[in-house]
Amino acid sequence: MPYVEVRGNSIRVKWWGGEYHLDTDGRATRKRKYESASGPEPGVPFEDEEEAYNYGLDREHEVRHGTHIPRASSKTLMKDYCWMWWEAQDLRPMSMGRYKSRLRARIIPYWGERPVGDITAWEYDAWKKSLKKAAAAGEISHHYVDQLLSLFNLLMTDAVVKYKLRAESPVIKHGRRGRYTKKKREAKRPMEMEVLHHLARNAYTIWGFTGWVCVWTAAFTGMRPPGELWGLRREFASPTWPASDPDPDRRAGASERYGPAKLPALRVQWQQQYVDGVRTLVDPKYDSHRTLVLPPFLHELHCVLLASHGSEWVFPGIQGGEMPRNWYDSYWVPMRDGWPERTGRKDSARPEILPVPQMAGKRFYLVRHGHREWLDEDGHSRTAIETRMGHEVAGVEGLYSNLTPRMEEAIAESLQERWERFWGMGVWWAPPFPSILPVGESGV
Incomplete structure (x- = not known):
């Protein structure tokens, strides 16, 4: 059961987060690890003890049903998570290089100091809009924007499904919605x-x-x-x-x-x-x-x-x-x-x-x-x-x-x-064939 502490004007609730402390050899002990909160959201205190107690009950319900996200995990900074995620990938060298470049250039500078679990859909939509504005101004390409958004979606999906750092992804994809914008394709002409x-x-x-x-x-x-x-x-x-x-x-x-x-x-x-x-x-x-x-x-x-x-x-x-x-x-x-x-x-x-x-x-x-x-x-x-x-x-x-x-x-x-x-259409220029080099020599 959660435990509520009242200290002056502050109220704090503690609950078991489903994990145990480890000994010096890395083995789990019988000592439980507790988590605590002073409000339902950062910077927002509990109004009374009942609200704090119910908040603790909700967290314990998540623990029992396997949906709880430890607070320490959700507070992992994006600048740390991005590189841990990158190191865990097993892709071709060129793909790894591209991911590293995009993380360094746009994702970490913007999101690096934000905890993984605190990123909201509002913030993601604002970032997405800023990227599209940059593309419209010619600062980056539309294709690059799509690549950045795709990579961020991978990061958030893995944070939810694989690494359990947050409950749901802030990237919510809908069908066609809002103002339609035709994708710009590279202009091509038949190869002659x-x-x-x-x-x-x-x-x-x-x-x-x-x-x-x-x-x-x-x-x-x-x-x-x-x-x-x-x-x-x-x-x-x-x-x-x-x-x-x-x-x-x-x-x-x-x-x-x-x-x-x-x-x-x-x-x-x-x-x-x-x-x-x-x-x-x-x-x-x-x-x-x-x-x-x-x-x-x-x-x-x-x-x-x-x-x-x-x-x-x-x-x-x-x-x-x-x-x-x-x-x-x-x-x-x-x-x-x-x-x-x-x-x-x-x-x-x-x-x-x-x-x-x-x-x-x-x-x-x-x-x-x-x-x-x-x-x-x-x-x-x-x-x-x-x-x-x-x-x-x-x-x-x-x-x-x-x-x-x-x-x-x-x-x-x-x-x-x-x-x-x-x-056969006409007289076209062609180079002379190179002379054959002696065995053991090379050149162009």
Whole structure:
């Protein structure tokens, strides 16, 4: 039963919180841990002893029915809870990095000093409104706002369901309600071969033959750039795979269907991400390991490219080593936006690169989107398309469907036809094939 104490003008109630004190070895003793309150809410005292007693009874009722939230737990500060929650997650390095960035940038600065159990729906709605105002003013993107709200929802849901730090979440989702606001989507246009040719030519100027092949590989395989492209190792490229696959079981199974003399294909086995600042090979997104058949022209380009350098990576950097961490700024931005000619000393001179206006402000990832558009235009089956893009077909359709050799051959044929149709339109610029380097030497 709760115990009410009256001291002067203050009234306090104590009740058993359902927990026991621990001994020095961390084992529970028979001594109960009591909780207390001086009012129904912080800063609001009890009016009389009866109100205090009933409040204690309510808390003991929660203890008996397993719904009680210990006051010490509910008072955990958000700045502590956020990092404990983050440490408990088991996600891919890139996802962990994104969560850490959002916690540091917006959630902890705003909520850090608030106890987890004290956050109200009113406060959440005010924060949500402030974020949307910031997005409307152009300070942050609408997509970033959605990511922040989604992460905060995860934090509050786990605080309720998993960690028992509060009774209910302040994030209450309704159906469509209030003023309708259409979500802004990234403006896209059909991916045209002329645009890709312009990008590939710029890449050649910056990066050599490797850049030329990289752009066409992204466009004609739909690999996720840049991680899956940078994670493509020599042994998983079409000139060597599957004979060079280090897994004997996978090598034996794939050899029946793929190979330079059969159906040339590369294997998406890894992607590259930075884990604690270290370049690391990790599994592809959604564990989407897959085999991608190549049209003949792309297989030929890969044969020449691998013969021209000795790197373990299919797409090494400008100096022949790993791709730099600032690839976006040092490679993609000039490929997309161009740069003026610079003359002077030999080590600082560079040719002019014309911008690609159709890609102004766009991501390299949209080249992958363009690949999906091509597959749809050419009428390939949903199973073949989703498998190639690294997605799973849900439900019964996915259970019964299967990617057949004929489906893969049809994809390779349609992609080759698209390539040949483009080059048959007129005289287009193409770089000379690099000379084959002697065994043991490398470079681009």
